[in-house]
Amino acid sequence: MTARPGAQLLAVTSGGTIPDRGMYSVLLPEGEEQAGSRRVGELDEEMVYESRVNDIITLGATSWRIQQITRDQVIVAPAPGRSARLPFWRGEGNGRPAELGEMIGDFLHLLADGAFFSGTIPPWLAEENTIANIQGLIDEQRNATGIVPGSRHLVLERCRDEIGDWRIILHSPYGRRVHEPWALAIAGRIHALWGADASVVASDDGIVARIPDTDGKLPDAAIFLFEPEKLLQIVREAVGSSALFAARFRECAARALLMPGRTPGHRTPLWQQRLRASQLLEIAQGYPDFPVILETLRECLQDVYDLPALERLMRRLNGGEIQISDVTTTTPSPFAASLLFGYVAEFMYQSDAPLAERRASVLSLDSELLRNLLGQVDPGELLDPQVIRQVEEELQRLAPGRRAKGEEGLFDLLRELGPMTVEDLAQRHTGSSEEIASYLENLLAVKRIFPTMISGQERLACMDDAARLRDALGVRLPESLPEIYLHRVSYPLRDLFLRYLRAHALVTAEQLAHEFSLGIAIVEEQLQQLREQGLVMNLQQDIWVSDEVFRRLRLRSLQAAREATRPVAATTYARLLLERQGVLPATDGSPALFASTSPGVYEGVDGVMRVLEQLAGVGLPASLWESQILPARVRDYSPEMLDELLATGAVIWSGQKKLGEDDGLVALHLQEYAAESFTPAEANQANRSALQQAIVTVLADGGAWFAQQISQRIRDKIGESVDPSAMQEALWALVWQGVITSDIWAPLRALTHSSTNTRTSTRRSHRARRGRPVYAQPVSPRVSYNTPKLAGRWSLLQVEPLNDTERMLALAENMLDRYGIISRQAVIAENIPGGFPSMQTLCRSMEDSGRIMRGRFVEGLGGAQFAERLTIDRLRDLATQATQTRHYTPVALSANDPANVWGNLLPWPAHPATLVPTRRAGALVVVSGGKLLLYLAQGGKKMLVWQEKEELLAPEVFHALTTALRREPRLRFTLTEVNDLPVRQTPMFTLLREAGFSSSPQGLDWG
Structure with a gap:
């Protein structure tokens, strides 16, 4: 037998027989020790991972400021008098010996009988307050459970937890070395009887488990009683799958030099050791006689567990020498407090997720269904x-x-x-x-x-x-x-x-x-x-x-x-989004004459249908849909096109949120795929008025009804007529709750004062103060059922919901169609359930199937971005085109438009002016080649311009702005400032006049 190369180095540099429990040494900085060692103490690895530089912690009686966290050390400096965090250690104790536990149980019996205080009391218990406190605790426990648990009488306590399941608490003094193997057997029995994980936890003072209340059967003491020989057999079989076995296997494997460190003298993080040990254990389990497996079993069954004591305890229980009583309590007894504290601590970190992720935990993805939905892609192609x-x-x-x-x-x-x-x-x-x-x-x-x-x-x-x-x-x-x-x-x-x-x-x-x-x-x-x-x-x-x-x-x-793709500039992505959403054509050559330029690449009803397919479910102000959103994409748009789609049932609309008295967020959906984009309203009947609930009840019978017909049906049911004003208020309240809809757009046009059939005959109101937009309003007649706000047939929004997996996949595909790239900012903008972590899980599955790629494709869009290959290729083409093309056609959009990346997916470009741009209804932007050139604030009083002088003076920029303004014929305002300067003092004054503005003493008037 000869040593292999490196064997001696491995034996010398490995940790030896002392197991690594994941402790970090806490040291003073070099040269600052006063006398003796620099060592201050130790911290648990999990405590260190939850700490940051400059955190204040307490060790001993002193507060310390963390200066540095290295691979295996924490460097601290004194911070006297500062408020500090107390550290925690999740280390394992040895557990109470069974003999000591029996003595503690005998002592509890003496206290319960009162015999202890009737004799000679030790000096350390002779104080009056001490005796009163002990007697008070014993009395409280007796009042709660009827019996004080001890060595000769165990108590099984049952009580409900916060969600209504049974929490069973076995009060036993025999120590953790006896209770832990007993708990293994109990967990197996509960799983066999109830089919659920009992989450059993053992401590020195007893065992705590949770049992779901499924069949109304009360758990009793029988689940804790076993035949001694059978119990030992169960423990030997179950210990191999326990957390204790995994932890001890890691230590045994380290001692056997099976997990050497990568670099001598450097500590391997405990979580990496656990991963390596779990992989080694998975392989070793196929060889039952593997020496490390046998040593781990011996260590668990002999060194950690006290099986002989457990066997004796079980024989005494079965023989009646030790009794066990069960009792049901409304709240946990005093003795249960420490047991439950340890129980909570055991499971606290298993749900250590941010609030948004915890709320989204109900959104479960079915992996098998997801594979079927994504399709089977040949892995070789990936x-x-x-x-x-x-x-x-x-x-x-x-x-x-x-x-x-x-x-x-x-x-x-x-x-x-x-x-x-x-x-x-x-x-x-x-x-x-x-x-x-x-x-x-x-x-x-x-x-x-x-x-x-x-x-x-x-x-x-x-x-x-x-x-x-x-x-x-x-x-x-x-x-x-x-x-x-x-x-x-x-x-x-x-x-x-x-x-x-x-x-x-x-x-x-x-x-x-x-x-x-x-x-x-x-x-x-x-x-x-x-x-x-x-x-x-x-x-x-x-x-x-x-x-x-x-x-x-x-x-x-x-x-x-991923390495083959270098991120493109943010302006390139902005250009892609304009192209993708049909605002600009896919190819943009030299600028055409602006007089003949018309924004939008779609035409006719089919073009409107394509736009609504891409923007399905996006909530936008109702006032913008026909004034800015649709005209920016459909060059020949007219209101009749949207009316036709609504009347035929191809499209439906839903309210999302009220915005003041004359506007609100409205989403449009394709009827055939409404389940993919529509979020059903929560059935919160408590917040509905009696009239609103009556309307819902009428519409729940099916069909679509005119407002006057709804009123008649309510009157038939309750015998009272409904005032048109009350009906109007109730219907629109239900609209903004997302409960009802109409089969035409006319009510929304009337709400936002943009009804096209009255433009020529509508009288204009008086001119408002300078700088404020004014919409001419018709003279308000008395409200009747013929008012445009009640026009059309009303019905409930009833959409068959998809399951979580299908719904999330549909959202991802819609976002890819709409934005080209799924990013954290896009998910936030869309308010996706579960947030980006939930969407990222789905995107990784789509990536594995070859549908999309992950990378950093756009600067400033975050580290995790997901896109289709064709989209990535188009980004590259546009980036190349940007180096060859100097002139682009400017286009004006609503600042709220989903095709505008600025202030939504990407931050607004910096500007020295005091005006802070926002995405509000009424604000406009002008973009050219993806670059933001101009921002007109809501109200029209102020303007920001970003670009250099040569580009500023291009008349096309301001012609694009006035083209967007002309879509709202009732809009009137006065522009007074550009970049914090009076508009008359800027070069833009003449260009804006040439584009259609008119001069006034305060600045430039529009409308």
């Missing part, structure tokens, strides 16, 4: 050919830096890659042919390798493979092999196939058949078995890959794709 070649070279040890060195390296090649010829070994080794020959001669002499014939080739094989090659391939073995290498192997062919697959990127069945000289039918049958076990994957046709290798290929391919 892999980069260059990455496949690189990984193949790395796995085969052919890549630079991966070739073996020395004699042990040569042996490792045969052990990791399987039998090979001398020529194959030479390609993967850095030594000369003479050195390799010498190494092989030594390995053959000590019987670590042996020669054999496979597929007609003379190869060298590792001695560990002797029985495997004999049993799987029938090769002849040398007669001189030691007996220990000749024991039969359980799955020899599977082992050979798996090693070969894990040593290659992609493999075909023919390749395996040739490698091992087997029939193709045998190879395919074995591959199918491995596939059913989840160990390999079948890609295109006859291409196979190990699941581990595929994950490596997939991650490397994604990384290569």
